[in-house]
Amino acid sequence: MRILIQRAAVVARPEEGVIPAADVVVEGKHFAGVFGPGEAQGEFDRVIEGEGKLLVPGFVNAHTHLAMTLFRGFAEDLTLRDWLEKKIWPAERKLTGEVVYWFSLLGLVEMIRTGTTAFADMYFFMEEVGRAVEEAGLRALLSYGIIAPTPDRIDPELKKAEAFAREWNGAADGRIRCALSPHAPYTCGPEVWREAVALAKELRVPIHTHLAETKREVDEHRERHGKSPVQWLEELGVFAVPVLAAHCVWVDEKDIDILAAHNVSVAHCPSSNLKLASGIAPAWAMVRGGVNLAIGTDGAASNNTLDMVREMRLAAILAKARAEDPRAMPAPEALSSATQRGAQALGWGKDLGAIAEGYVADCVLFDLGAVHFVPGHDPLADLVYTACGADVEMVMVGGEILMEGRELRTLDEEEVVARCRDLARKFR
Numbered sequence: 075m076r077i078l079i080q081r082a083a084v085v086a087r088p089e090e091g092v093i094p095a096a097d098v099v100v101e102g103k104h105f106a107g108v109f110g111p112g113e114a115q116g117e118f119d120r121v122i123e124g125e126g127k128l129l130v131p132g133f134v135n136a137h138t139h140l141a142m143t144l145f146r147g148f149a150e151d152l153t154l155r156d157w158l159e160k161k162i163w164p165a166e167r168k169l170t171g172e173v174v175y176w177f178s179l180l181g182l183v184e185m186i187r188t189g190t191t192a193f194a195d196m197y198f199f200m201e202e203v204g205r206a207v208e209e210a211g212l213r214a215l216l217s218y219g220i221i222a223p224t225p226d227r228i229d230p231e232l233k234k235a236e237a238f239a240r241e242w243n244g245a246a247d248g249r250i251r252c253a254l255s256p257h258a259p260y261t262c263g264p265e266v267w268r269e270a271v272a273l274a275k276e277l278r279v280p281i282h283t284h285l286a287e288t289k290r291e292v293d294e295h296r297e298r299h300g301k302s303p304v305q306w307l308e309e310l311g312v313f314a315v316p317v318l319a320a321h322c323v324w325v326d327e328k329d330i331d332i333l334a335a336h337n338v339s340v341a342h343c344p345s346s347n348l349k350l351a352s353g354i355a356p357a358w359a360m361v362r363g364g365v366n367l368a369i370g371t372d373g374a375a376s377n378n379t380l381d382m383v384r385e386m387r388l389a390a391i392l393a394k395a396r397a398e399d400p401r402a403m404p405a406p407e408a409l410s411s412a413t414q415r416g417a418q419a420l421g422w423g424k425d426l427g428a429i430a431e432g433y434v435a436d437c438v439l440f441d442l443g444a445v446h447f448v449p450g451h452d453p454l455a456d457l458v459y460t461a462c463g464a465d466v467e468m469v470m471v472g473g474e475i476l477m478e479g480r481e482l483r484t485l486d487e488e489e490v491v492a493r494c495r496d497l498a499r500k501f502r
């Protein structure tokens with residue numbers, strides 16, 4: 075299959091700005107090149123008109139819990155502890171594979187509609203999430219959340235996570251990869267971390283976890299262990315394997331140095347951190363300190379969307395307020411965190427995140443026809459500060475079109491919505 079996307083404005087790499095008009099050729103799963111308008115040679119099976127549109131690398135949601143779309147609007151305006159202990163955890167005990175499957179599909183519909191092509195997900199019933207991803211056509215790094223506060227939970231939790239990783243790593247023609255996910259330093263003791271690291275080395279998979287999300291958690295950790303959770307994980311040898319750490323709201327300079335030195339990727343989740351009043355992560359200080367800063371929405375229960383375009387905007391403007399400097403997190407940096415650095419965080423850094431010859435063809439076409447894109451002085455700034463997910467018109471993953479003209483190609487949206495409305499009744 076040879077596809078030509080013609081005369082589109084193109085962001086080939088965020089740091090290079092916008093090419094005002096170019097022809098992009100996709101051959102099979104990869105980009106075959108970016109050419110001047112009218113310069114792409116040969117026959118094409120498909121031609122996509124790109125005039126008045128902006129082509130960008132696909133968005134990477136670096137931290138989410140996909141099936142938590144079930145809990146959108148379910149537990150609002152509560153403290154994190156009440157939210158988890160009184161509402162979310164009791165409801166999660168009623169989860170079934172069927173519920174996780176359908177609400178994963180719901181999340182995938184939303185992701186495609188808002189331009190996400192890859193994501194990192196940690197939850198339960200992950201076989202069902204894998205099945206949904208396989209059908210939807212996205213790319214994902216999937217893992218079972220391991221919660222083992224007491225020794226009797228360690229073995230069953232690790233075994234489940236291991237079995238899943240062994241079975242699903244490389245599935246869906248390589249679109250699915252697996253991670254291991256001790257949930258957080260406060261829900262998993264040192265033995266869990268040591269075993270997970272040994273297993274990650276053996277399976278050659280990364281670790282995806284939550285780290286330094288709330289002040290209380292970090293204060294308690296310092297009281298009990300005499301060091302920050304970041305230092306504690308470093309000393310346990312966790313950073314000897316690739317690590318994707320969500321949140322990192324309460325990290326100091328020393329922590330940032332440690333994260334950068336070990337190439338730890340951080341999934342910055344600004345909406346969730348604001349909504350649960352966890353705080354504002356020092357995102358720009360982390361970028362400046364050399365940390366690979368990706369962006370995630372977290373689950374839809376604490377966001378309440380999976381729209382990476384909104385999340386990128388919030389990350390950009392919030393970083394300025396936190397740094398007390400409007401020059402902090404300029405638009406190309408925010409876009410890089412939402413695309414390239416996300417790909418890197420998921421372990422796909424060499425293959426994804428640019429529209430260039432040889433890269434895997436994951437890309438998103440924005441329709442610039444909406445009134446909020448007028449007059450269009452700076453399309454890259456418009457993309458970061460003005461656009462919303464609903465402006466996405468076409469989504470491609472590995473050369474396969476998942477949505478075109480805002481019509482989904484891989485999923486039956488009506489059926490997914492109907493099933494989810496029905497299944498949600500049991501959780502009222």
Ligand SMILES: [Zn+2]
Binds near residue numbers: 137138284372
């Ligand atoms: Zn999370």
